[in-house]
Amino acid sequence: MSTERRDRRPVAHRFHRRYTAVVLVLAVVAALAAVVGAQQGPRLRDVSYDASGLVSRPAQRVILTANQALERVSADDVRVRPSAAHTVTSSGNTIAVEFTGPLAYDRDYTVTVAGVRAPGQRATADLTASIRTGSTDVLALVPGGDGTPDRIVRRSLDAGGVTTVHQAADITEYARLGRSLVVVSGSDASSSVDVVPLRGGVQDASSEIEHITLPTARGRVTALHVADDGASFGFEYADTSTGQSRNTGLYVVDMTGTHMPTAIAEDGKPTTGAVPMTVGQWAYVPRTESALVRTGSDDLVLVDMSGRADPVRLGSATYLHGFVGTGTTAVVETGTGIVRLDLTDGAESALQAPAASTDAPYLGRIAQLTDDTYLRVLGDVRSDGTISPRIVRVDGTRASRLAVTLPEDASVTAVCPSPNGQFVAVATKSASDELVSIVDATSGALEASIDAALVDWCGALPSGDEIS
Structure with a gap:
């Protein structure tokens, strides 16, 4: 027994010495790293962004992550080249550069944050991130002929040729809906509405197409529009089941709920079974679930298609031209001229002409x-x-x-x-x-x-x- 104890004691002693040495080395390395970090300042650890979102939507961010916590960064500390309007927020070791509007397609940008400093340290450093925005494509309807189906094709602007996304007979309208495609087909007397799942930008053959049940046995669907967030889509519908168009007006399909078309009633609320609001023109306000509607009697109404907010009456208009920038302003034609209409407060300003x-x-x-x-x-x-x-x-x-x-x-x-x-x-x-x-x-x-x-x-x- 005493011999075994004598044999083990040196081994344990050597292990203890090695362990102590490793701890001392790690402590020295950590101390040196702290000294170097204090002398060199923070370093950029990661950059994240959505290349396609930067070119298609405002208020998109580039997130810069440093290797340590940072003192507050202001907008004056950040430079973007080529120049692009932006705001800046920072917290902990991250800096968020948010762009006011979409950036240019397929372009290199440099984001530089000057003079960043870790709390309690004297050394400063510049953080520089290089980003490249996405390219763009369009979806187009190519009519068929001689028994061939109509095709919805995708055409990229940075490459030649087209890719067939979906094909069917008598397609009249279509719109992107998140990772799906809403397709209207049929004739003036009878339409159908399908939600086509996509995978890799084309129809997903392994998933079923959803056929939307329309309000009546026969009807005509026109003026299809989709909310930017993909939560809903709407259209004008005319009941043709009697051989005559009647109850023509606006309907919404809530994709977060029943997927059943619901009439937007005359009071501007989605109401099951109601007589729909008559429409001269309409479209979703960009990046919202609200729609700007010019009624059949030229009243101008801002309608929340989700039904969570009351409609807002904005006077009258004889024509809707479109939206400005981020969508809070519309260009509308009135009886006295064309104006820019602020959808948040109803204020009007003359359009430069x-x-x-x-x-x-x-x-x-x-x-x-x-x-x-x-x-x-x-x-x-x-x-x-x-x-x-x-x-x-x-x-x-x-x-x-x-x-x-x-x-x-x-x-x-x-x-x-x-x-x-x-x-x-x-x-x-x-x-x-x-x-x-x-x-x-x-x-x-x-x-x-x-x-x-x-x-x-x-x-x-x-x-x-x-x-x-």
């Missing part, structure tokens, strides 16, 4: 790009009575022609800005052809073209006939 933006017999819809910039289609009357169109760009008090090439014998049926206003889809129609040209909104340079009638960017504009 230089002489060169109104000097034509035909004045089309205004497509707002930024708070101060918009496009408008103007037209002169040809000898055969058709319209010879041109597109004018208005920047504040200056108006100039957008250098976009339009087919000689075609009319412009729509001008639809991209979500960030960098590009615009110009839809044209001639006797033999329909074409959508994607052009740079500043220079008019052609980016892509599709043999189609419209693209999904147009779904953000209020439904209704163009001004004539």
Whole structure:
């Protein structure tokens, strides 16, 4: 027994010495790291952002995470190149740079935070993050023919060719709904509405298509619009089950609830079984579940499609052109002119309209790009009575022609800005052809073209006939 104890004692002693040595080394390393950190200042550990969100929605963030807690960072400490309006918040070891509006497509940005400091340390450092925004694509409806189905295709602007997303007979309208696609098909007498699941940007063949039950046995669906968050979609519906259109008006489908169409009643509330509100034009206000509705009697109403808030009466309008920037302002036409209407308080301000933006017999819809910039289609009357169109760009008090090439014998049926206003889809129609040209909104340079009638960017504009 005594021999075994004598044998074990040196082993235990050696283990204790090694353990002590390791602890001392780690302590020295930690101390050195602390000294180096104090001398060098904080370091950037991680950067996170949504590349596609940065180009399609405002109020998107780039999050910078440092290797240690930081003193408060202000907006004056942050520089973005190329320049982009932003705000800054910081907490702990993270800095959030939030951009006021969408950024440009497919572009490199540098975010630099100058002079960051850890609490209690003297050393400062600059944190620099490089980000690259996403590219964009459009969905377009390509009509079939000779027994072939209609196709909804995706066209990327940074690559040639198209990808078929979904195909079916007699497609009339469609809209993106989160990771799904809402598709309206049928005829003037009878429509169907399907929610098509997507996977990898195309129809998911392993999942079933959801067929929405419409209010009556037969009816016509038009003016489809989808809320940005995908929580609901709405449309105008006309009951044709009696052979005559009746009870024509606005319906909403709550995708967080029953998925059943519910009438928006005359009082502006979603009500099962109610006579629906008549609609001249309508669209979801960007990034909300509220809809701006011009009724059949030209009343202007802000409707909460979820039913959680009371409707807001905003006077009257003869035409809805669209929304400005983040969506809290709409461009509407009244009996006395075109105004910018603040949807938060009902305040109106005159729209800048230089002489060169109104000097034509035909004045089309205004497509707002930024708070101060918009496009408008103007037209002169040809000898055969058709319209010879041109597109004018208005920047504040200056108006100039957008250098976009339009087919000689075609009319412009729509001008639809991209979500960030960098590009615009110009839809044209001639006797033999329909074409959508994607052009740079500043220079008019052609980016892509599709043999189609419209693209999904147009779904953000209020439904209704163009001004004539």
